[in-house]
Amino acid sequence: MKKKKLVIIGAGLSGLYSAVLLQDKYDVTIIEARNRTGGRIMGIDGHDMGPSWIWPHQKNILKLIEILDLELFSQYTEGLASYDAPDGVQHFRPSQTGPSFRLKGGISQMVRALENRLENPVKLNEKVLSLTQLNEMIVVKTLDTTYEAEMVISTLPPRLAVESIAYSPALPEALHTQLQNIPTWMGYAAKCVIEYADAFWRDKGLSGFAISHLGPLGEIHDACTHEKAALFGFVHSTEKYENFEEDVIQQLTRLYGRKASDPINFHLVDWKKEPYTSTPLDAMPLREHPSYGFNATHFDGQLIFLGTESSFVEGGYLEGAVTSALGLLKRL
Numbered sequence: 146m147k148k149k150k151l152v153i154i155g156a157g158l159s160g161l162y163s164a165v166l167l168q169d170k171y172d173v174t175i176i177e178a179r180n181r182t183g184g185r186i187m188g189i190d191g192h193d194m195g196p197s198w199i200w201p202h203q204k205n206i207l208k209l210i211e212i213l214d215l216e217l218f219s220q221y222t223e224g225l226a227s228y229d230a231p232d233g234v235q236h237f238r239p240s241q242t243g244p245s246f247r248l249k250g251g252i253s254q255m256v257r258a259l260e261n262r263l264e265n266p267v268k269l270n271e272k273v274l275s276l277t278q279l280n281e282m283i284v285v286k287t288l289d290t291t292y293e294a295e296m297v298i299s300t301l302p303p304r305l306a307v308e309s310i311a312y313s314p315a316l317p318e319a320l321h322t323q324l325q326n327i328p329t330w331m332g333y334a335a336k337c338v339i340e341y342a343d344a345f346w347r348d349k350g351l352s353g354f355a356i357s358h359l360g361p362l363g364e365i366h367d368a369c370t371h372e373k374a375a376l377f378g379f380v381h382s383t384e385k386y387e388n389f390e391e392d393v394i395q396q397l398t399r400l401y402g403r404k405a406s407d408p409i410n411f412h413l414v415d416w417k418k419e420p421y422t423s424t425p426l427d428a429m430p431l432r433e434h435p436s437y438g439f440n441a442t443h444f445d446g447q448l449i450f451l452g453t454e455s456s457f458v459e460g461g462y463l464e465g466a467v468t469s470a471l472g473l474l475k476r477l
């Protein structure tokens with residue numbers, strides 16, 4: 146029997162995993178605006194520029210990692226943490242928190258492994274512009290191409306889904322407002338990875354973890370991979386620094402000593418400037434993790450809004466993305 150056509154918008158973790166789960170039952174096409182897959186998962190030179198951590202209670206993603214035959218390792222936390230105080234650097238032993246894991250080779254390994262399982266390759270560089278319900282089908286228009294499908298799944302951050310795609314018939318006002326009010330998790334963050342010849346902070350008995358109100362980096366962690374030594378930090382705003390890179394190196398030298406002044410590589414991704422992740426509404430940092438989770442459809446149920454923010458379980462996180470895809474499998 147001929148399979149029904151299903152278009153998935155977005156090749157992030159939610160979109161890719163949904164496609165893998167549903168491709169036996171549907172003829173699946175994934176349409177992706179960027180020239181790469183992964184969405185908020187992004188690797189540069191083996192470094193995670195988006196998510197890096199998975200936590201032990203996140204059962205669905207841990208199971209997926211096992212299925213994909215990928216390898217976890219523990220976040221390095223041995224030694225003292227540092228506080229970048231106005232009157233000098235202080236060291237302290239942080240209170241015990243649960244372990245977090247990272248993926249050998251970076252979180253992008255998961256994207257690659259899922260992509261390898263797809264029957265149809267992802268359509269890259271195709272920004273979806275409009276969705277129209279016509280004669281019991283949904284017409285999906287990108288700049289160059291028109292697709293038709295019985296079902297469409299949007300995995301865009303909900304705010305982006307309402308701000309960047311035109312709907313005909315239009316979204317009901319209440320749904321439009323509901324989706325627009327859902328902040329994009331980490332949409333305001335910038336992440337910076339600084340690579341070194343060796344992990345000299347470890348030799349000094351430091352874990353690499355630091356907190357700072359002086360900046361530019363507000364929170365710093367060890368980011369060593371199996372091949373490279375590195376630190377990473379989050380920064381809320383790069384704009385207020387004239388020489389951002391120099392200021393970061395100065396801060397790291399203050400915290401970890403002279404060897405920090407000699408990095409091999411410096412990578413920065415400012416997620417609020419990524420038009421396929423964030424909207425101007427996402428520029429303000431969030432004070433706390435929002436309470437995510439929603440069920441939303443349009444076009445008489447032919448369009449489903451998915452993605453990590455839709456998940457009632459660990460919404461915002463990788464676990465939320467995986468859980469939303471598993472939930473979709475039960476619905477379709």
Ligand SMILES: Cc1cc2nc3c(=O)[nH]c(=O)nc-3n(C[C@H](O)[C@H](O)[C@H](O)COP(=O)(O)OP(=O)(O)OC[C@H]3O[C@@H](n4cnc5c(N)ncnc54)[C@H](O)[C@@H]3O)c2cc1C
Nearest residue numbers: 155157158159178184185196197198273331453461462463
């Ligand atoms: C800096 C940072 C650090 C993070 N750290 C962690 C962490 O340590 N642990 C954790 O669990 N989570 C973390 N997260 C969150 C995690 O990255 C997300 O939960 C997850 O990647 C979301 O996947 P998704 O598929 O739901 O959404 P996305 O990855 O956002 O996928 C949406 C896709 O839609 C595409 N798209 C957008 N507009 C269009 C359009 N018009 N047409 C076609 N395609 C379009 C996008 O390009 C993208 O590929 C972090 C995120 C960031 C940014």
